[in-house]
Every structure is written in C-alpha cells, then in structure tokens.
Amino acid sequence: MSNLNSTLEQVTAEIIARSKAARGDYLDQISANQKQQPERQQLSCGNLAHGFAACDETDKGRIRMLNASNIGIVTAYNDMLSAHQPYADYPDKIKAYVREMGCTAQVAGGVPAMCDGVTQGMPGMELSLFSRDAIAQATAISLSHQMFDGVLCLGICDKIVPGLLIGALRFGHVPVMFVPAGPMATGMSNKEKHRIRQLYAEGKVGREELLEAESASYHSAGTCTFYGTANSNQMLMEAMGLQLPGGSFVNPDTPLREALTKEAAQHITRITRQSGDPRPLGEVVDERSVVNGIVALLASGGSTNHAIHLVTIARAAGVLINWTDFNTLSGAVPLLARVYPNGQADINHFHAAGGTSYLFQELMSAGLMHADARTVWGKSMADFTVEPTLQDDKLVWKTGVKESLAPDVIAQVEKPFDKEGGLRLLQGNLGRGVIKISAVAEEHRVIEGPAVVLASQHSLQEKFDSGELNKDCVVIVRFQGPKANGMPELHKLTPLLGVLQDRGFKVALVTDGRMSGASGKVPAAIHVSPEAAAGGILNKVQDGDWIVLDGNKGTLECRVSAEELAARPAAQPEEQSSHGVGRELFTNFRRIVSSAEQGATVLFDYDEA
CATH class of the missing domain: 3.50.30.80 (IlvD/EDD C-terminal domain-like)
Structure with a gap:
C-alpha cells in the first residue's frame, strides 16, 4: 500500500469507512448464499428436472453432478444494435467450449438492449436510463432459478453493462465474467462526421448528405468507435478485473476475437467453487475495484454517464461513492488518452497504440490503481498489463508495450495531456x-x-x-x-x-x-x-x-x-406527453427515482452517500 498515490489511498479509505455498514451487510448476504452452494443441491427433483428438461443426455448427466459447473449465460443479444449483433451465435459457441471442460452452460435469460443512437431526440430516449434498472431486474430474474455455478454476461452498450452488473451483484456469491464482442472497424473520421452534422444543423447540407455521413461512420457490426459510454463500459470492466485483459477492443469476426471468447467460456469454469479457485463477483467488486474503475475512466476521458452508473454499481455491492470522490480523484489522475470526443483518434487507434494494457501499466507505475485488487483472471490487477495474441493459432498473453506507439493518442504518465482527469x-x-x-x-x-x-x-x-x-x-x-x-x-x-x-x-x-x-x-x-x-x-x-x-x-x-x-x-x-412508446409503463419509476448523484435509480433506497 505504501507505493499508492496519497490521494488514491485517502479516497479509498474514506469510501471504506463510509461503506462499512452497507458493505458488511452485503458481504453477510453473499456469505450466507455461499454456504448453500452448489445452488442446484437445494432444488427438489421436480425443480431440477424442469431446469434441464431440454438438455441432451450428456448435459443432463453433468448438471446432476455437483462437481461439474453449470454456467448461466445472460444475453443482451439483438441484431439492431451493431455492437450486440455478433452475439447471435455466442451461446452455442460457449456451450461447446464449456463442454470441452467437462461442464455445461445454459442461457439463463435475455435482457432488453436499446440503442441510444436510434432514439436520440425521440420519445423513446426517455426510457433509456430507466432501461438500466429494468435490465438489472431482468438479470436477477434470469439467475433466480438457482441453477448456476458461474455466469457469463453478454453485453456491451450504454445501459446494458451497468444493468447486467447491478443485477449480477445480487448473486455475488458466484463468479461472473463479461464477454465483449469488440468495436467495428474505423469508418469516416470523427472530425468529418462532426463537420457534416454542424452543416446540417445550419441547413447547408440536406438529409441525404447527413445520412450518407452517418452510414459511413456506423457501417458494420461492432461497437461504435468513438469513446462514448459503450467503449467506456469496456474500459470499466477491464479496470475492475471482470473481463479478460486486453480483449475489449479486438474487432468482431477475427481469429483473436474467437480465441478470446473461447478463453472466457472456459476460464469461468476454472473460478467456480468446484474448481478450487473460487472468485465470487461480490468479493472481486470491492472498494479497490470501484476506485480502479473511476481512475481508468478519468485517465481515459471516459463517459460522464458513469458518474451515474458507477454510483449504482457500487451501491449494489454495498460500496457508497459520490461525485466528490470523482472530483478528488480527478485532481490527482492525469489525462492519458485522447480519443474522440476529447481527441480525433477512435477506439481502434487507442487499442493499436497500446490500449488498456499500456494505460493500466502507466497508472499502476504511478500508484494510481490498486494493483492488489482481486480479478477474475490472473492473481490480481497487477497482471492486467498484458495483451492477448495468437501464436500458432493458440491464445497467449504477452507483456504490453513499454512505450506508447502513438503518443498523441496515449501519453506517458510523466507527460500527460492534462495534469487532471476528464471529469x-x-x-x-x-x-x-x-x-x-x-x-x-x-x-x-x-x-x-x-x-x-x-x-x-x-x-x-x-x-x-x-x-x-x-x-x-x-x-x-x-x-x-x-x-x-x-x-x-x-x-x-x-x-x-x-x-x-x-x-x-x-x-x-x-x-x-x-x-x-x-x-x-x-x-x-x-x-x-x-x-x-x-x-x-x-x-x-x-x-x-x-x-x-x-x-x-x-x-x-x-x-x-x-x-x-x-x-x-x-x-x-x-405540457408534454409522458405516454406513448411505452413511457406510461415507467410512471412509477419517475415518482420514486433517486437523484442523479445517487445513481438515478429505483432499485435502492439510501441516503446521499
């Protein structure tokens, strides 16, 4: 702890003290649930028979065996979100990869996944933030069958990842990993896209020219390439140790992306209770990992939405944070990335320049991340300075670059773009x-x-x-x-x-x-x-x-x-309508929702942190 930046150490200590009661209650809850593992043992014969009725005989036999892990898949697949379209065949792939480990996997449930890019400026956007809490509830319902020893979450975009994680934290006694699908390849430059949008706003170009520019920007399967909330989610999941290191920004439909999906599917079976190396989600997500998430977002100029989402994610794990914590850390964390909209590079440029492995390496070298934080992979966060690659068609991990390959995109901690973070x-x-x-x-x-x-x-x-x-x-x-x-x-x-x-x-x-x-x-x-x-x-x-x-x-x-x-x-x-496009179904949400600094949530009732 002695090599930690003093501000990081101070803020973490304040969060730990503030969260003592709530965190204690949460850990007591997951401890009580752990004592009942494997959960399938609690089910009656009728319950269990319903749970595996549609499985083949081999999977039925393995699910009966309490020493073989059964992995739940919670998917946010739809083929309207470009980032989620690649998930169509992930469940079948995951099941096959998990079977190679002598285990089983089942789709526990699906959650909604709306695209803010489609609903911008439209009535449907009024459902966007509330969809996060609906996703959290849907995740909890998906896992309520008590059939699973580990969970893989398939989600990338804005409210989906926070919702999945909030819901999964209610089942913090089992390990959980997130499985990304990667960003689309680079299209029209962000600078040119922005220029055409402004020309359209002034009436100097028409809708046809605008649509052509937008189509050239958002042109294929994968995450949008600017550094908005979706890609900030991926940064956050890595910084909190919930994804494989260096894998967030590998493009879809590539051999390396496929190898990473296989590794995630098989690795989750290695960290269940049956494996002898259990890594329950509720123990991985603690005060240190939450602070690591804030730091990574600040250093990279990440999405302001996480000033709302991280508050709620942390609260789901019994950790109480507020905007003063963000602000204090921002004063100590340098800005190390220039990715649109705080630069002209896109997320593919960031990844090629050294990506998360280089960013985390720089931050940890300055004592600005908790290197001892628990993770789902490796021994601790200190191991997340590696990047994946293929050698003879086999996935291996190599040490990340020691110098930025594009200093105008990722800077050294000694030569930051700004001495303070992005928020x-x-x-x-x-x-x-x-x-x-x-x-x-x-x-x-x-x-x-x-x-x-x-x-x-x-x-x-x-x-x-x-x-x-x-x-x-x-x-x-x-x-x-x-x-x-x-x-x-x-x-x-x-x-x-x-x-x-x-x-x-x-x-x-x-x-x-x-x-x-x-x-x-x-x-x-x-x-x-x-x-x-x-x-x-x-x-x-x-x-x-x-x-x-x-x-x-x-x-x-x-x-x-x-x-x-x-x-x-x-x-x-x-006077404006609160009906239509399903808005009337969220009337009670609007009545009871907490403030933005409390996470703008209907899921928890708590005082200002």
Missing part, C-alpha cells in the same frame, strides 16, 4: 453537476453570460433559426432530470451550440439532463441536482439571469440574490 464537479447555488472537462478547450472552460431558458431540447432549433442565440449566452435546458422525464440524453443540442461557438460566441449549457460520453467541445454542466422537477433552483432561473460556469474553479452560479430567488415562483414544465 470535474461543479457546484454553487444552482446545485451540483459534472462537466467533461477533458473535451473542452482551455479557452472555453470559463463562460459567463445571460441565461436563455428552455424546457426542452427541441426549443433550441427555433431560437437558433430566428437568430436569438447569436450572442454570448448560457443555455439552460431544465425539466430533463430522472423525475421529470427519465433523464434523456440531449444530443440535439450539440451541433447547434457547436455552430454558435464556431461563430465566436461564448456559449455553455446547463441542464439536469444527460449528454453522455459523447459530450463535446461546448462546456456543459450536466446532471445538475437537485433537478428542476425536484425543487432545484433551476426552476427559478429566468431569461437574462447572469450565469457563471467556471470549469477551472468548479463553480456553477446564478448571480441573483438568494432572497430574490426564494421569492420567485417555481417554473412549471411545458
């Missing part, structure tokens, strides 16, 4: 929010100006077209939090605000909604809590109020006296 806490009389500072140029990090108040992202286009926004201003988009409408991402704002910035105006965004991992060059205070619908000061702001967003000092202020703000009537949201 910062903003706070003041408007509440607490976060900003993805790594994506914002230094000259745009401090913005002051009159408020332009909107109740939806759709109102911005009208004001833009009329010329009302051709000035320095701070756009306030409120009633976009979890209680108001489910906290959709607001990417329709990005091209228009980017155009204003390019025209030389000083502009910023303040919202209780989300902007996700694709948060771009315009400074944006997002996730502002308390949200307007929960009585936050955002509902008192009026057009023309002087707003200060200082990303350097971490300030978010409305320069109106407390007395005047208190005397103002609270604004009411614009």
